[in-house]
Amino acid sequence: MNAPSKSNTEAGAALYSPAFLRFYDRLVPGLFLPYAWSLLTLVDLNPSCLDAASARVRKAHLHLNCTTVHADFLAPDSLSPSSLGTFDAISAMLLLHCLPGPPSRKAVALVRLRHILRKENGVLFGATILGQGIRHNLFGRFLMWLFNRRGIFDNREDHAKSFVEPLEEAFDEVKWRIVGAMLLFEARGPRE
Template sequence: MNKDAIVAGQAVYSKNILSIYDIWVLGISNHLLWKCPTRRISQQFIDLTSDNHLDVGVGTGYYLKKHLSPTTRRIALVDLNENSLASTSKAIEHFNPEVYSRNVFEPLDLNCEKFDTVSINYLLHCLPGEMSEKGIAFSRVKDVMNDGGTVFGSTILGKGTPQSGLAKKLMAFYNEKGIFTNVNDDVNALSVALEASFTDVKIDIVGCVALFSGKKRS
């Protein structure tokens, strides 16, 4: 995998971009363009997150800040972007999060106890390559999960979902700039990638967004 492409996809998340991300993406784009209200992703997070949880591709840490249970025993963060890791870890510092700067295309090598749940929200459509290549991320997180653990998350599909004219234009712009790489991402490719590493795979399409989950085989 081209490391320059990986770096380009995550480099956009500067401190300035992170400061407006929740408003633009979670407040406006999800509702008006991608047609998947943020509350749907939030509800999945609430329903599936355990008290021994790893969040991969943390962004602003929105779901962690809003929806972590006060009884959460252990939370860990994995991201390649130092700005995201720094701002999120500070926001949830009362949970004493474990922080790991890692590339999901490579072995995570966390050298720690494994996790019962892993969330991957809005990361896959930012990763370079076809879904068959991005699927390595599922293999990487599986390696740090306990048997029977649950992986879940969401991704914006570039193909096979209804898109308004404005949504098409914005998605094309993001792909041109290397912010997204999801032109060929569709539900079938996502399903194949998930099923290569997990069982009991479920995918729910809401607008342009796929909400997914799977279990690690015992």
């Protein structure tokens, strides 16, 4: 009689013994990710943010090669396949509400990311604080007023449909939901 086979979940988890975990950071982030799967490129307009983020990544994963790119998200030629390559996943977490301009300008830049996303299994995901179509609590209203007044945010006019509709035109599959005052989104299947 054959022994019962382990489920896929158990087989995948079995490898992570205490002995293996001592070598994990050197093996997976240090060898596999940069050399086999070409991971971790950080892009930002602010060099200080790039330095801080890459330092955190390197502290957490000592042997990970973290590439940084100084670029403007809103500039049409800033994020191109010729300068960056293509990616399996692109995060636009907590970015859009900080960008200047009307929501339409931000949405154009967001959907432009489809050109650096791999067509098969590529995913663009993110979250942004909305200014319209949601209810901010008292503290949230104060922060919106303060940050918009100082130019840290420019999201008074940002509505979920400002981003969801352009994403739906540019991608085959778009999932989204509002949690509190934030839009969470995921887009797959970039169209030409």
